[in-house]
Amino acid sequence: MSEPAEAAPARADCVADSAGGLTFHIADWARPAPGGHDDWSGALVLVRRGGRDGPDGEVRLPLGPTADGGLQAALPSTVALPEGRWDVHVAYRDAEPWRLAPGLNDLRSLVDRRPGPSTSPLSVRIPYATKHGNLSLRSWRRAPHAEAGEIRLEDDTMAVRGRLHRVAYPSEWLADAVVEARCRGGEAPVRTAPLEVEGPDFSFTLSYAELARTWGGGADVWDLWLRPADRTMAPARLARILDDVADKKEIFTYPPRAVAGGRGEALARPYYTRDNDLAVRIEALV
């Protein structure tokens, strides 16, 4: 009943640097053809989920040999990787790329990440294991970016603190800016609230009652943006992306509060979307 071990999928270890770059290292690699490094033409291939055939659907990174006999590829923060989910493959010559499995993801430099001042887009790439056990990356690329931090809940308000990144003069950008809540897909007007600003840091308080006023009994989702006073400038989406957690939705959760709405009592709670953007949901009591 004994049988030879089947070929296990190749695993890639992944190390993140604090600037947003990633290095992939494949240790258990059986080289397809012996004969020096000259005939080597392997690549790490990132394929964008749902957009493979688009213009930015594939990124190929050359795989090079390392001193310890493995292979390595680098994805520097300067390589523009459009936002989305990217499946990580390895390819050799013209062969069809095959998926890599995750090894050790050393993401310690992403925890509590504090990017330096710059006006180029903020690159965030978080490697993670999919539910099928494959290696994928979650990527964001934003300028400006409004990072959401602590959220304090009172009976009928939520107070959010955050920091603005990737604009030339954050305090100028934030002066006279407001937080804007936009009801998704609805006709409801935009709600705004003022910001308190200190350098690049901001805070604001949103009233649940205000958001629930036009609630019609279903589920309203309000997306949150910072809008500068100058309407010609791009607004900044509130999101939480400066750490190592690829999917915030199930981990950063907040208790719901009952609030009087247009159609009776509703529940209000902030949450992170599948893209780690901050939103507020107003829905019926269960």
Added chain:
Amino acid sequence: MHISFLIHNAYGIGGTIRTTYNLARSLGEQHDVEIVSVFRHRDQPIFDPGPRVRLSHLVDLRKSSPSYDGGDPDHGRPAEVFPVTEGRYKQYSALTDRRIADHLRSLEADIVVGTRPGLNVHIAREARRGPVRVGQEHLTLSTHSNGLKRALRAVYPRLDAVTTVTEADARTYRGQMRLPGVRVEAVPNSVPAPGLDPADGTGKWVVAAGRLAPVKRYDLLIHAFAKVSEARPDWRLRIYGGGVQHAKLRTLIDKLGLYNNVFLMGPANPLDPEWAKGSIAAVTSSLESFGMTIVEAMRCGLPVVSTDCPHGPAEIIDNGVDGRLVPTGDTDAIAAALLDLINNDELRQQMGQAALKDSARFDPSRVAGRYETLFSELIGRGGLRGSLHRARGSLIGGAFAAKDSLRKVRVA
């Protein structure tokens, strides 16, 4: 030496499986080692046994497999050799009885090692004369039911050795079981060195990891962390793992207003990269048969604050040197010990370094070395003395078995 492990399911995920793989892999560098899994339910094992360890199975439960055994009529009939009082009894059957017996009667090995009580019973009763018989206890004697203890007492005298994972449990075995001639020895579980650099102790994170089960008492940890947050709101807690307590713990975090400080991270595998993000580890269990996560965290350079619960923590942590032991169930003491380490960067760094150094004794090579010595000594005492002891053991075992069946009749 030819060493043969017998395990419930080498294709699953769990502490016993992981530690058996670690041990087999290390022993495999010098010896001929195989792992025989009673069940196989998937093609690939979760953990990697390494290239030198042979893996095989006795009962194939993969529906897609040509050798699928689920349709065998014996698969539906209850087991008679595997003890009814064992936690896994329902998964065993007349088919496992037959396959395990065939395997053990034909096994050509110097050492056969059982990895759970029910399989140790099979080995004690059915292994052919020749191989040295070792029964491993990965839990503890005191957590077994009285029925299972009686079943083990009846046949364990026919083993050559019983290993426990703590000295405390070895003492319990020696005190409560009559095992004349059976060597009872504590050998800790092994934990390999992590494949990444240790934590540098600068991150403001406390990390805990384990099943979200009542015995782990994460409710205590969350209450303790409420006190920590009052004093040091800049420090936060991550709890890795999934389990039945998730909703309860979530409610507790929300009730205490700790949703900015305490995070339920969900399961993570491997855990080492998660330990490496923290600076202190916390264990607040009411019971730890061994304390695998304590060793894992220490191997990543974290000092561990742990309750001094039975059985493992006090045998792993050198209190005040490489971690802290606090009274079981004492929220204030947990919070105080965490704050001691949070508020003293130098002490924390120092204990982290000590944890790294002290936990090297759990390296698979060192633990395998202890098993190697034990196995060699058991083989050495074999021959006449070994078989005499075994004959005596089987007589005693028979007597106990008779007593057990009488008892059963009386109860009925």
